[in-house]
Amino acid sequence: MVIHIDQVSWVRDGSTILQDVSWKVEPGEHWCIVGLNGSGKTTLLNMINGYIWPTKGSVSVLGHKFGEYDLRELRKSIGWVSSSLQQRLYGGETALNTVLSGKYATIGLYDKPDAADLEQANDLLRLLGCEKLTNRTYNTFSQGERQRVLIARALMAAPKLLILDEPCTGLDVFARELLLRMVERIAQQPNAPTLLFVTHHIEEIMPVFTKTLLVKQGEIFDAGPTQDMLNTELMSRFFDAPLEVERRNERAWLHPLGVIETNV
Numbered sequence: 225m226v227i228h229i230d231q232v233s234w235v236r237d238g239s240t241i242l243q244d245v246s247w248k249v250e251p252g253e254h255w256c257i258v259g260l261n262g263s264g265k266t267t268l269l270n271m272i273n274g275y276i277w278p279t280k281g282s283v284s285v286l287g288h289k290f291g292e293y294d295l296r297e298l299r300k301s302i303g304w305v306s307s308s309l310q311q312r313l314y315g316g317e318t319a320l321n322t323v324l325s326g327k328y329a330t331i332g333l334y335d336k337p338d339a340a341d342l343e344q345a346n347d348l349l350r351l352l353g354c355e356k357l358t359n360r361t362y363n364t365f366s367q368g369e370r371q372r373v374l375i376a377r378a379l380m381a382a383p384k385l386l387i388l389d390e391p392c393t394g395l396d397v398f399a400r401e402l403l404l405r406m407v408e409r410i411a412q413q414p415n416a417p418t419l420l421f422v423t424h425h426i427e428e429i430m431p432v433f434t435k436t437l438l439v440k441q442g443e444i445f446d447a448g449p450t451q452d453m454l455n456t457e458l459m460s461r462f463f464d465a466p467l468e469v470e471r472r473n474e475r476a477w478l479h480p481l482g483v484i485e486t487n488v
Protein backbone atom coordinates (compact mmCIF):
# COMPACT_ATOMS: atom_id res chain seq x y z
CA MET A 225 0.00 0.00 0.00
CA VAL A 226 1.38 3.44 -0.92
CA ILE A 227 -0.70 5.35 1.63
CA HIS A 228 -2.88 3.98 4.39
CA ILE A 229 -4.55 6.56 6.59
CA ASP A 230 -6.81 4.99 9.15
CA GLN A 231 -9.40 6.95 11.16
CA VAL A 232 -7.15 9.96 11.53
CA SER A 233 -8.09 13.14 13.33
CA TRP A 234 -5.94 16.23 13.90
CA VAL A 235 -6.89 18.78 16.52
CA ARG A 236 -5.18 22.17 16.91
CA ASP A 237 -6.03 24.85 19.46
CA GLY A 238 -9.32 23.15 20.21
CA SER A 239 -10.35 22.99 16.52
CA THR A 240 -10.70 19.71 14.70
CA ILE A 241 -8.90 20.30 11.41
CA LEU A 242 -9.12 16.70 10.17
CA GLN A 243 -11.88 14.43 11.37
CA ASP A 244 -11.95 10.64 11.08
CA VAL A 245 -10.08 10.54 7.76
CA SER A 246 -9.53 7.11 6.22
CA TRP A 247 -7.91 6.75 2.80
CA LYS A 248 -5.99 4.06 0.94
CA VAL A 249 -3.78 4.55 -2.11
CA GLU A 250 -2.77 1.33 -3.86
CA PRO A 251 0.31 0.86 -6.07
CA GLY A 252 -0.31 1.92 -9.66
CA GLU A 253 -3.04 4.42 -8.75
CA HIS A 254 -2.81 8.16 -9.35
CA TRP A 255 -5.11 10.34 -7.25
CA CYS A 256 -6.52 13.83 -7.47
CA ILE A 257 -7.34 15.65 -4.25
CA VAL A 258 -10.08 18.27 -4.55
CA GLY A 259 -11.38 20.64 -1.91
CA LEU A 260 -12.16 24.29 -1.33
CA ASN A 261 -9.76 26.65 0.47
CA GLY A 262 -9.31 25.59 4.06
CA SER A 263 -10.84 22.13 3.61
CA GLY A 264 -7.74 20.37 4.98
CA LYS A 265 -5.78 19.28 1.89
CA THR A 266 -2.44 20.80 2.96
CA THR A 267 -2.90 19.43 6.47
CA LEU A 268 -3.39 15.98 4.98
CA LEU A 269 -0.25 16.35 2.85
CA ASN A 270 1.74 17.59 5.85
CA MET A 271 0.69 14.43 7.62
CA ILE A 272 1.70 12.21 4.70
CA ASN A 273 5.14 13.86 4.75
CA GLY A 274 5.40 13.37 8.50
CA TYR A 275 5.55 17.09 9.30
CA ILE A 276 2.58 16.73 11.64
CA TRP A 277 1.33 13.76 13.61
CA PRO A 278 -2.23 12.57 13.94
CA THR A 279 -3.99 13.32 17.20
CA LYS A 280 -5.87 10.07 16.67
CA GLY A 281 -5.56 7.18 14.23
CA SER A 282 -2.61 5.81 12.24
CA VAL A 283 -0.68 6.82 9.11
CA SER A 284 1.44 4.53 7.00
CA VAL A 285 3.25 5.74 3.88
CA LEU A 286 5.18 3.57 1.40
CA GLY A 287 4.74 0.63 3.71
CA HIS A 288 6.19 2.38 6.77
CA LYS A 289 4.03 3.08 9.77
CA PHE A 290 4.71 6.44 11.42
CA GLY A 291 6.30 6.05 14.80
CA GLU A 292 8.23 2.98 13.66
CA TYR A 293 10.42 4.52 10.96
CA ASP A 294 12.86 7.40 10.41
CA LEU A 295 10.79 10.06 8.69
CA ARG A 296 13.86 11.75 7.21
CA GLU A 297 14.54 8.52 5.30
CA LEU A 298 10.93 8.31 4.19
CA ARG A 299 10.93 11.90 2.93
CA LYS A 300 13.72 11.03 0.47
CA SER A 301 11.16 8.89 -1.36
CA ILE A 302 8.55 11.64 -1.49
CA GLY A 303 8.66 14.56 -3.91
CA TRP A 304 6.53 17.61 -3.15
CA VAL A 305 6.18 20.40 -5.68
CA SER A 306 4.30 23.43 -4.42
CA SER A 307 4.42 27.07 -5.40
CA SER A 308 5.97 27.97 -2.03
CA LEU A 309 9.13 26.14 -3.19
CA GLN A 310 9.40 28.54 -6.12
CA GLN A 311 10.28 31.42 -3.86
CA ARG A 312 12.95 29.48 -1.97
CA LEU A 313 15.02 28.58 -5.00
CA TYR A 314 18.00 30.62 -6.06
CA GLY A 315 17.00 32.39 -9.23
CA GLY A 316 20.55 32.54 -10.57
CA GLU A 317 20.91 28.78 -11.20
CA THR A 318 20.42 27.30 -14.65
CA ALA A 319 17.57 24.86 -15.29
CA LEU A 320 20.14 22.07 -15.50
CA ASN A 321 21.66 22.88 -12.09
CA THR A 322 18.24 23.36 -10.56
CA VAL A 323 17.20 19.88 -11.70
CA LEU A 324 20.54 18.36 -10.63
CA SER A 325 20.11 19.82 -7.16
CA GLY A 326 17.03 17.64 -6.75
CA LYS A 327 19.29 14.62 -6.62
CA TYR A 328 20.65 15.74 -3.28
CA ALA A 329 17.39 17.29 -2.13
CA THR A 330 19.15 20.56 -1.46
CA ILE A 331 18.22 24.01 -2.63
CA GLY A 332 21.60 24.77 -4.23
CA LEU A 333 24.01 22.43 -5.98
CA TYR A 334 26.77 21.38 -3.61
CA ASP A 335 28.06 18.03 -4.84
CA LYS A 336 29.67 17.54 -8.19
CA PRO A 337 27.31 15.59 -10.46
CA ASP A 338 28.63 12.60 -12.39
CA ALA A 339 27.92 11.72 -16.03
CA ALA A 340 24.90 9.58 -15.12
CA ASP A 341 23.39 12.46 -13.11
CA LEU A 342 23.86 14.81 -16.05
CA GLU A 343 22.23 12.36 -18.43
CA GLN A 344 19.30 11.88 -16.06
CA ALA A 345 18.82 15.63 -15.61
CA ASN A 346 18.89 16.20 -19.36
CA ASP A 347 16.40 13.34 -19.90
CA LEU A 348 14.06 14.89 -17.32
CA LEU A 349 14.30 18.34 -18.88
CA ARG A 350 13.37 16.72 -22.20
CA LEU A 351 10.49 14.78 -20.59
CA LEU A 352 9.08 18.03 -19.20
CA GLY A 353 9.58 19.87 -22.50
CA CYS A 354 12.28 22.14 -21.07
CA GLU A 355 15.32 21.36 -23.28
CA LYS A 356 15.51 24.95 -24.45
CA LEU A 357 15.81 26.16 -20.87
CA THR A 358 18.76 23.92 -19.96
CA ASN A 359 21.37 26.66 -19.72
CA ARG A 360 19.14 29.61 -18.97
CA THR A 361 18.74 30.86 -15.43
CA TYR A 362 15.65 30.13 -13.36
CA ASN A 363 14.75 33.80 -12.75
CA THR A 364 14.24 34.28 -16.50
CA PHE A 365 11.56 31.56 -16.72
CA SER A 366 7.82 32.05 -16.94
CA GLN A 367 5.62 30.63 -14.19
CA GLY A 368 4.77 27.57 -16.31
CA GLU A 369 8.42 26.94 -17.16
CA ARG A 370 9.33 27.20 -13.48
CA GLN A 371 6.72 24.66 -12.51
CA ARG A 372 7.94 22.20 -15.13
CA VAL A 373 11.58 22.63 -14.10
CA LEU A 374 10.59 22.10 -10.45
CA ILE A 375 8.75 18.91 -11.35
CA ALA A 376 11.85 17.69 -13.21
CA ARG A 377 13.87 18.58 -10.11
CA ALA A 378 11.57 16.54 -7.89
CA LEU A 379 11.84 13.56 -10.26
CA MET A 380 15.64 13.72 -10.10
CA ALA A 381 15.48 12.09 -6.66
CA ALA A 382 13.47 9.18 -8.20
CA PRO A 383 10.63 9.53 -5.68
CA LYS A 384 8.12 6.74 -5.18
CA LEU A 385 5.43 9.29 -4.37
CA LEU A 386 5.17 12.68 -6.10
CA ILE A 387 2.84 15.34 -4.75
CA LEU A 388 1.88 18.10 -7.16
CA ASP A 389 0.28 20.75 -5.00
CA GLU A 390 -1.84 23.06 -7.17
CA PRO A 391 0.80 23.09 -9.93
CA CYS A 392 -1.39 25.10 -12.31
CA THR A 393 -1.75 28.14 -10.04
CA GLY A 394 -0.90 31.29 -11.98
CA LEU A 395 -0.70 29.62 -15.38
CA ASP A 396 -2.51 30.86 -18.46
CA VAL A 397 -4.80 28.37 -20.18
CA PHE A 398 -2.17 27.19 -22.68
CA ALA A 399 0.66 26.90 -20.14
CA ARG A 400 -1.76 24.93 -18.01
CA GLU A 401 -2.61 22.50 -20.81
CA LEU A 402 1.09 22.01 -21.51
CA LEU A 403 1.83 21.29 -17.87
CA LEU A 404 -1.08 18.83 -17.63
CA ARG A 405 0.20 17.04 -20.71
CA MET A 406 3.63 16.72 -19.08
CA VAL A 407 2.04 15.35 -15.91
CA GLU A 408 0.33 12.71 -18.05
CA ARG A 409 3.66 11.88 -19.62
CA ILE A 410 5.20 11.32 -16.19
CA ALA A 411 2.39 8.97 -15.21
CA GLN A 412 2.95 6.97 -18.39
CA GLN A 413 6.68 6.41 -17.74
CA PRO A 414 7.77 2.93 -16.69
CA ASN A 415 8.29 2.89 -12.90
CA ALA A 416 6.41 6.18 -12.59
CA PRO A 417 5.93 7.41 -9.05
CA THR A 418 2.46 7.41 -7.57
CA LEU A 419 1.07 10.87 -8.28
CA LEU A 420 -1.09 12.97 -5.96
CA PHE A 421 -2.45 16.02 -7.74
CA VAL A 422 -4.06 18.71 -5.62
CA THR A 423 -6.38 21.13 -7.34
CA HIS A 424 -9.41 23.37 -6.92
CA HIS A 425 -10.38 22.93 -10.57
CA ILE A 426 -11.89 19.67 -11.74
CA GLU A 427 -11.09 20.35 -15.39
CA GLU A 428 -7.43 19.83 -14.47
CA ILE A 429 -8.10 16.18 -13.65
CA MET A 430 -6.58 14.30 -16.56
CA PRO A 431 -7.80 10.76 -17.40
CA VAL A 432 -4.63 9.30 -15.88
CA PHE A 433 -6.00 10.28 -12.46
CA THR A 434 -8.40 7.40 -12.18
CA LYS A 435 -9.14 8.08 -8.51
CA THR A 436 -10.35 11.24 -6.79
CA LEU A 437 -10.52 12.22 -3.13
CA LEU A 438 -13.01 14.92 -2.16
CA VAL A 439 -12.12 16.78 1.04
CA LYS A 440 -14.68 19.04 2.70
CA GLN A 441 -14.42 20.80 6.05
CA GLY A 442 -11.76 18.43 7.33
CA GLU A 443 -13.58 15.26 6.35
CA ILE A 444 -13.55 12.91 3.40
CA PHE A 445 -16.72 13.80 1.55
CA ASP A 446 -16.26 10.94 -0.91
CA ALA A 447 -13.47 8.98 -2.61
CA GLY A 448 -13.34 6.56 -5.50
CA PRO A 449 -13.13 6.28 -9.30
CA THR A 450 -12.90 9.79 -10.78
CA GLN A 451 -15.77 9.18 -13.18
CA ASP A 452 -18.07 8.37 -10.24
CA MET A 453 -17.05 11.56 -8.41
CA LEU A 454 -17.24 14.14 -11.17
CA ASN A 455 -20.93 14.35 -11.98
CA THR A 456 -23.50 17.12 -11.57
CA GLU A 457 -25.33 15.54 -8.64
CA LEU A 458 -22.30 14.74 -6.50
CA MET A 459 -20.39 17.96 -7.28
CA SER A 460 -23.48 20.08 -6.47
CA ARG A 461 -23.65 18.45 -3.05
CA PHE A 462 -19.87 18.69 -2.58
CA PHE A 463 -19.71 22.42 -3.36
CA ASP A 464 -23.19 23.17 -1.94
CA ALA A 465 -23.97 25.11 -5.07
CA PRO A 466 -26.03 24.88 -8.24
CA LEU A 467 -23.72 23.76 -11.01
CA GLU A 468 -23.46 21.51 -14.01
CA VAL A 469 -20.66 19.10 -14.85
CA GLU A 470 -20.02 18.54 -18.52
CA ARG A 471 -17.77 15.75 -19.85
CA ARG A 472 -15.59 16.70 -22.77
CA ASN A 473 -12.36 15.16 -24.10
CA GLU A 474 -12.37 12.65 -21.24
CA ARG A 475 -12.32 15.50 -18.73
CA ALA A 476 -15.00 17.04 -16.54
CA TRP A 477 -15.76 20.77 -16.78
CA LEU A 478 -17.65 22.56 -14.06
CA HIS A 479 -20.11 25.31 -14.94
CA PRO A 480 -21.51 27.26 -11.98
CA LEU A 481 -25.19 28.11 -12.39
CA GLY A 482 -25.48 31.54 -10.84
CA VAL A 483 -23.50 32.98 -7.95
CA ILE A 484 -21.91 30.47 -5.62
CA GLU A 485 -21.68 31.34 -1.95
CA THR A 486 -19.13 28.97 -0.50
CA ASN A 487 -19.33 27.97 3.11
CA VAL A 488 -15.72 28.89 3.89
Ligand SMILES: Nc1ncnc2c1ncn2[C@@H]1O[C@H](COP(=O)(O)OP(=O)(O)OP(=O)(O)O)[C@@H](O)[C@H]1O
Pocket residue numbers: 236237239241259260261262263264265266267268
Ligand atom coordinates in the same frame (compact mmCIF):
# COMPACT_ATOMS: atom_id res chain seq x y z
N1 LIG B 1 -1.22 24.75 12.60
C1 LIG B 1 -2.51 25.06 12.53
N2 LIG B 1 -3.15 25.56 13.62
C2 LIG B 1 -4.46 25.89 13.56
N3 LIG B 1 -5.21 25.77 12.46
C3 LIG B 1 -4.64 25.29 11.35
C4 LIG B 1 -3.27 24.90 11.31
N4 LIG B 1 -2.98 24.46 10.07
C5 LIG B 1 -4.13 24.57 9.36
N5 LIG B 1 -5.12 25.07 10.12
C6 LIG B 1 -6.52 25.34 9.68
O1 LIG B 1 -7.02 24.13 9.16
C7 LIG B 1 -7.90 24.37 8.07
C8 LIG B 1 -7.42 23.56 6.87
O2 LIG B 1 -6.24 24.17 6.35
P1 LIG B 1 -5.45 23.58 5.10
O3 LIG B 1 -4.29 24.47 4.86
O4 LIG B 1 -5.18 22.14 5.33
O5 LIG B 1 -6.53 23.73 3.93
P2 LIG B 1 -6.36 23.55 2.34
O6 LIG B 1 -7.46 22.64 1.92
O7 LIG B 1 -4.99 23.13 2.02
O8 LIG B 1 -6.63 25.01 1.81
P3 LIG B 1 -6.07 25.77 0.49
O9 LIG B 1 -6.80 25.18 -0.67
O10 LIG B 1 -6.46 27.18 0.73
O11 LIG B 1 -4.60 25.56 0.44
C9 LIG B 1 -7.90 25.88 7.85
O12 LIG B 1 -9.04 26.41 8.46
C10 LIG B 1 -6.63 26.34 8.56
O13 LIG B 1 -6.77 27.66 9.06
